[in-house]
Amino acid sequence: MPNRKFRIFATADIGDATFHRLRQRGYEVEIYPSPEPPPKSLIIEKVRGGIDGLITTLRDPIDAEIFEAGQDTLKAVAQYAVGFDNINRADANRYKIPFTNTADVLTEATAEFAFFALAALARKLWTAEHLVRENQWGYWHPSLPFLGDEMTGKTIAIIGTGRIGQAVIKKCIGFDMNILCYEAMGPNDKLVAAVQEEMDLRHQHGLQRERTSIKYVSMDEALSQSDFISIHVPLLREGESDTPTYHLINERTLHTMRPTAYLVNTSRGPVIDENALAKALKEKWIGGAALDVYEKEPLPPDSPLRDPEIEDRCRLYPHFASAGRTTRLSMDPNLGMAGRCVQGLIDILEQNYGGDVTKMPYVVNKEAFR
Numbered sequence: 001m002p003n004r005k006f007r008i009f010a011t012a013d014i015g016d017a018t019f020h021r022l023r024q025r026g027y028e029v030e031i032y033p034s035p036e037p038p039p040k041s042l043i044i045e046k047v048r049g050g051i052d053g054l055i056t057t058l059r060d061p062i063d064a065e066i067f068e069a070g071q072d073t074l075k076a077v078a079q080y081a082v083g084f085d086n087i088n089r090a091d092a093n094r095y096k097i098p099f100t101n102t103a104d105v106l107t108e109a110t111a112e113f114a115f116f117a118l119a120a121l122a123r124k125l126w127t128a129e130h131l132v133r134e135n136q137w138g139y140w141h142p143s144l145p146f147l148g149d150e151m152t153g154k155t156i157a158i159i160g161t162g163r164i165g166q167a168v169i170k171k172c173i174g175f176d177m178n179i180l181c182y183e184a185m186g187p188n189d190k191l192v193a194a195v196q197e198e199m200d201l202r203h204q205h206g207l208q209r210e211r212t213s214i215k216y217v218s219m220d221e222a223l224s225q226s227d228f229i230s231i232h233v234p235l236l237r238e239g240e241s242d243t244p245t246y247h248l249i250n251e252r253t254l255h256t257m258r259p260t261a262y263l264v265n266t267s268r269g270p271v272i273d274e275n276a277l278a279k280a281l282k283e284k285w286i287g288g289a290a291l292d293v294y295e296k297e298p299l300p301p302d303s304p305l306r307d308p309e310i311e312d313r314c315r316l317y318p319h320f321a322s323a324g325r326t327t328r329l330s331m332d333p334n335l336g337m338a339g340r341c342v343q344g345l346i347d348i349l350e351q352n353y354g355g356d357v358t359k360m361p362y363v364v365n366k367e368a369f370r
Contacts, residue, residue: 002026006349009046010055011038014080015329018338025346044069053345057081058319059297063088067095076348080341082106082322084364085235085268093368100344100362102337104163105330106322111167113321114230114266117290118156120315121262122228123148127312149227149260149287151175153210157226159219159248160233160267161188168230169214173198179214180222184233184243187216223256228264235268247273254280260287266321269294278304281313288313292321333362 037059077099330336344362
């Protein structure tokens with residue numbers, strides 16, 4: 001238990017159990033009461049008031065203004081998300097403020113959501129339900145009112161083979177899919193060997209009719225040869241990396257895809273040029289798309305993705321791929337975002353790991369403390 005009472009401000013309610021644990025340890029916790037994000041001015045006010053820790057979400061801009069306001073008092077920022085595009089890493093490092101995230105625990109929930117979104121899109125579940133609800137389903141016919149596309153036995157491209165990309169690959173194996181991988185950092189030979197071994201065993205034991213395969217290919221090969229494309233890359237802008245991902249999916253790459261291909265994005269919104277995607281859907285360059293993230297969130301009312309002309313081929317979700325009960329709320333840091341978020345905060349404030357920030361598993365910007 002801490003020797004002093006730490007003061008915490010949370011910009012969102014991330015579950016009663018989270019705050020109960022902190023209060024049990026003697027922490028003083030204030031929670032922003034509205035479901036909307038707090039204004040930045042309020043965050044600055046709270047930080048300037050001497051809080052020790054700040055619990056944040058992707059909605060909150062955390063930069064030099066925040067860190068300047070918390071000089072000598074703010075000790076930690078605990079991000080309730082795997083991503084941290086909202087946190088200026090250079091500013092955090094300059095002010096020597098460690099920040100944490102909740103990587104890993106979102107992996108399976110996000111992967112299954114990506115897979116389900118592709119399936120719902122391909123089998124036209126949204127369109128079919130509307131047919132029934134609007135009383136337009138008058139009879140059964142073998143090919144009317146429309147046919148969807150099966151996923152079993154098809155080819156899927158996994159763009160980015162980190163944790164979530166690999167979790168999607170595991171699910172594709174069970175659907176007897178051929179898998180094409182693209183990874184800017186280069187192929188993962190160990191992954192390919194393990195997955196191919198499992199595929200071969202399934203085929204040898206009669207669990208799948210045709211032999212399937214997995215391999216790494218170029219980006220253009222992955223897009224042009226696949227029935228389904230699932231995006232799992234970080235957002236990297238020009239100047240941040242030799243392989244930027246900003247607008248990775250654009251007019252040129254969309255033209256590379258098959259006219260029957262389906263695309264899902266659960267990574268970062270700006271990875272896709274939304275104007276180009278809307279055009280591709282309208283002019284039927286591709287079969288359809290499902291998005292859970294956007295260039296600007298929430299999705300603006302005038303977004304071209306809202307065009308009624310493409311609504312049957314464009315599924316729009318409210319950034320909730322990780323919105324499973326266990327993933328969002330479990331206090332076990334190995335299972336839940338809430339548990340990992342609060343544990344990362346406790347590690348820093350209570351100086352676990354001998355107070356060595358570089359040894360704390362959930363701290364992102366360890367480089368500032370080496």
